[in-house]
Amino acid sequence: MKLNTRIQLSVMMFLEFFVWGAWFVTLGTFLAKNLNATGLETASVFSTQSYGAIIAPFIVGLIADKYFNAERILGVLHLLGAFLMYQMYNAESVSVFYPYVFGYMVGYMPTLALVNSVSFRQMNNPEKEFSSIRVWGTIGWIVAGLTISYVFKWDSEANIGAGMLKNTFAMAGIASLLLGLFSFTLPKTPPVKDKNQKDSIGSILGLEAISLLKSKNFLIFFISSILICIPLAFYYQNAHPFLEQTGLENPTGKMTIGQISEAAFILLLPVFFSKFGFKKTIMVGMLAWAVRYTLFAYGNADTLSFMLLLGIALHGICYDFFFVSGQIYTDAQAGEKYKSAAQGLVTLATYGVGMLIGFWVAGFISDYYKANPVENIWRMIWLIPAGIAVVVWLLFMALFRDSKKEAAPGSIKHAA
Template sequence: MKSSIRFKLSFMMFLEFFVWGGWFVTLGTFLGSNLSAGDAQISSAFSTQCFGAIISPFIIGLIADRYFNAEKILGVLHLIGAVLMFQMYNSADFAAFYPYLFVYMILYMPTLALVNSVSFNQMSNPEKDFGNIRVWGTLGWIAAGLLISYAFHWDSEASLKEGLMRNTFLMTAIASLALGLFSFVLPKTPPKAVKGEKASVREILGLDALKLLKDRNYLVFFVASVLICVPLAFYYQYANPFLSGIGLENPTGKMTFGQMSEVLFMLLLPVFFTRFGLKKTLVLAMAAWVLRYLCFAYGNAGELSFMLIIGIALHGACYDFFFVTGQIYTDNKAGEKNKSAAQGLITLATYGVGMLVGFYIAGVIAEMYKAQGGDTLEVWKHIWTFPAIIAFIVMALFAIFFKPEKKTVEATNI
């Protein structure tokens, strides 16, 4: 790959995830402090990601794969996204904010597939090259968090009182505008499908991969993947408001430890695959979920702040060891013909249905315990104990019903 193309793809990934990390991490804190949103409203705001994940296959399957170059659609979506972000920056209340967020997430979620499509189209050896390009996305997410906490201090107690957290949307609007314009100089990525060729809804949603559920082991894994998204939703929705609310300094910057650990655990994943195998790696991932939420439940911003840092840093083990391992397992199970369909189905089930249910449950639990009143730390202890229990139950059921695979799952695509 030419160095100029490598730079373009890396910069594209950096901006793609800078845009997402620049507002999504602090969304719950912003809604509570700037727009006085309740837990039900915060849940509905985070749920827009799920609707975006559900609708995304239609945009990719019906438009991007058939009629227009991927880089051009990427550019248009981010230019529109910049306008929507600016409107969110100017919104005075939740009623005005929510419609812009809803439309934005429907347009943003397809871009995650588009940047991959643009990248893969330039690679003769994706297994070797993609990781080196994708890591810049993680660095973009980290950069956004560090800027918010350590450069602009928008998540400090004083800034929250002044309403400065809304500036994250202005920053994201500028980054989205830059990526939108930059997309038009990316390498050309023409449509994959033949014009005029009909695509069924079944193909677009990856429903052809449903036959994988006839495999008992894969069915257990599939159900576990959906259920584990409930505790995942708690983290996305309440980690930043929790850390800010109990007085941890620079919470958004410290949350980037989670992305930093992703890089580390991604490197460790092949080792765990080889040494422990598929089942033990997945069980270890779910055990990390349990430990993470117990750290949140019993930690504090004082002498036990190290527990909060451990909980954040476990994000790499939680995400990489479960979801990346799951993607590899799905790829091996699907067979050549249904690889794309299977990945689409598991994404739809987890980030679509699973997370949608998770955000709703997280909102109900938080609202219930906050309504009871009492000490702030005690309230959060009850809230974080709930996803710890769910993760433990999912882990136990998975360990019981998932049988060791006769054929070792290869980790060569990591």
């Protein structure tokens, strides 16, 4: 790959995830403090990510793969996103905010696939080249969080009270505008879809891989993936408000520890696959969710602040050891014919259905304890998803059986 192309793709990835990290991490706190949102209203806003994940395959499968260059669609979607971010910045109520964030997520979620498409098409050896490009996305997310906490300090108690947190949407909008314009300078990535191949809703959503569910092991994994997304949603929806209300200084910046951890632990996956196999590796990921939420439940921003920081740092194990391992397992089980369809099916189930359920459960639990106060509301809010994670862990341990067809360590290349 030419150096100029490598730089272009790295900048693209940096901005792609800078945009997301610039507003999504602090969204829960913004909704509660700036827009006085209830738990279910907050769940409704966060659920737009799931709706976007469900709708995204149609945009990528029916438009990007067939009619227009990927980099051009990427540019248009981010320019539209910049406008919607400006509208979110100006919104003064949840009812006004919601349609703009819904439109934004429907436009943003497809870009996650588009940046990968643009990248892969420029590579001769994606297995070796992609990780060094994708890591700039993680760096972009980290820089966004550090900028909020340590440069502008928008997440300090005083600035949140002054309504400064809405500036995150302005920052994200500016970055989206830059990426939108920059996208038109990216290497041309025209569609390569076979004109004789007919599109169907089933193929676009990955439903062609539904036959994989005939395997008991894959069915157990599939159901577990949906269920584990319920506690995952609690983290996205409640972690920042919890850390801010607990009194942890610079919560947005400290939450970037999770992304640093994610980048580090993915390097350990081949070791775990080689030594322990798929089942034990994925069980570690499941159990880590329970441990993380228990640490949140009993930690504080004073003498036990290390428990909060350790809970944040567990993000790498929580995400990589379950979701990335799951992607590898799915790839190995699907076979050549259904590889893409299987990944689409699992993504639809997790980020679509699973997290949609999770956001609403988290919102209901938050509202319930606000209406029925207990001595430590946050402790109860965190112990519930911890319990769910333990139940999923026990079910998976009891029902999933090791198989000779499990992903081999070499399959780690597909995690990118």
